[in-house]
Amino acid sequence: MQELLHQFEELRKYIDDQLSRYLENKEGLLEGLYESIRYSLFSGGKRIRPIFCFLVGELFDIPKEKLTATACAVEMIHTSSLIMDDLPYMDDAITRRGKASNHLVYGADVAALASMALLMRSYQIVLQDPSLPAAKKSCIAEKLASTTGLQGMVGGQYVDLRLLEKTMSPQVLEFIHAHKTASLFALSGTLAAEIGEASAAEIAAVENYARNLGLAFQLADDILDTDGSKQETGKSLKKDKCNFVQLYGLDKTKELAKDYTGKATDALQVFDGRNEKLVALGTMLLDRRS
Numbered sequence: 001m002q003e004l005l006h007q008f009e010e011l012r013k014y015i016d017d018q019l020s021r022y023l024e025n026k027e028g029l030l031e032g033l034y035e036s037i038r039y040s041l042f043s044g045g046k047r048i049r050p051i052f053c054f055l056v057g058e059l060f061d062i063p064k065e066k067l068t069a070t071a072c073a074v075e076m077i078h079t080s081s082l083i084m085d086d087l088p089y090m091d092d093a094i095t096r097r098g099k100a101s102n103h104l105v106y107g108a109d110v111a112a113l114a115s116m117a118l119l120m121r122s123y124q125i126v127l128q129d130p131s132l133p134a135a136k137k138s139c140i141a142e143k144l145a146s147t148t149g150l151q152g153m154v155g156g157q158y159v160d161l162r163l164l165e166k167t168m169s170p171q172v173l174e175f176i177h178a179h180k181t182a183s184l185f186a187l188s189g190t191l192a193a194e195i196g197e198a199s200a201a202e203i204a205a206v207e208n209y210a211r212n213l214g215l216a217f218q219l220a221d222d223i224l225d226t227d228g229s230k231q232e233t234g235k236s237l238k239k240d241k242c243n244f245v246q247l248y249g250l251d252k253t254k255e256l257a258k259d260y261t262g263k264a265t266d267a268l269q270v271f272d273g274r275n276e277k278l279v280a281l282g283t284m285l286l287d288r289r290s
């Protein structure tokens with residue numbers, strides 16, 4: 001386990017360096033906007049999605065360089081969505097990762113631009129990546145767009161903002177988290193599998209693992225929202241209109257998180273003998289306190 005934690009730390013450093021490289025500013029007039037982007041991008045995120053991308057890459061012996069743009073693109077999308085999610089006309093959150101939300105430091109106008117710029121930059125770094133063949137790049141860009149757009153995170157956020165409070169149903173809540181959270185997890189893993197020329201069965205196994213883990217991750221988030229502290233999570237708590245704990249209670253939510261983690265682990269059987277790191281990642285996410 002110690003070895004794995006060390007590997008994650010090394011990967012985090014690598015991801016941070018690469019993100020800095022992708023966000024180098026060569027235009028003085030834009031410095032304020034870059035500052036706002038860097039403020040959120042380098043504010044202590046766990047980098048779980050790109051780490052997952054690299055772990056799947058290991059299953060298929062993909063050199064790290066070939067996954068760098070994709071892994072960083074996913075992290076840019078994640079940060080873009082956090083900045084937007086915190087805006088006054090969305091969740092109106094005042095803290096994120098233990099710091100004031102982006103819009104409280106730079107203004108809602110600049111925060112919205114920072115979110116938009118990160119999203120666009122994510123597509124651009126994939127499309128400009130010299131290590132990927134053109135067909136692969138357009139396939140990745142299409143998947144990035146569908147996961148973030150109407151059929152993905154934007155759709156999930158709409159249902160969250162407009163329909164959740166009215167219905168308070170488990171189906172609606174699952175729809176929201178499948179689209180807002182699990183879909184980006186799934187994308188990180190399946191893109192790595194596709195870059196590694198995995199078989200259809202292997203890609204399906206990674207997707208199955210990631211979708212279940214993504215939901216377990218969200219359940220753990222809702223548990224932390226109830227029994228965690230602001231110091232642990234670094235964000236405003238109890239802002240949810242309706243979450244799994246409110247629907248099912250704390251004990252049942254903990255049980256469900258375990259069930260989804262179990263389903264995620266089961267999906268890895270096809271990688272028998274080389275799936276230990278992904279199994280460990282599942283346990284770490286289930287037990288996380290931040």
Ligand code: GRG
Pocket residue numbers: 044045046047048077078080081082084085090097115119148153154157180181217218221290
């Ligand atoms: C701009 C792509 C885009 C989408 C617009 C605002 C929106 C639609 C969607 C919101 C999606 C969202 C914020 C989902 C929450 C996902 C979640 C559980 C975040 C916490 O992830 P961690 O714990 O965060 O990995 P860190 O801080 O470690 O990076």
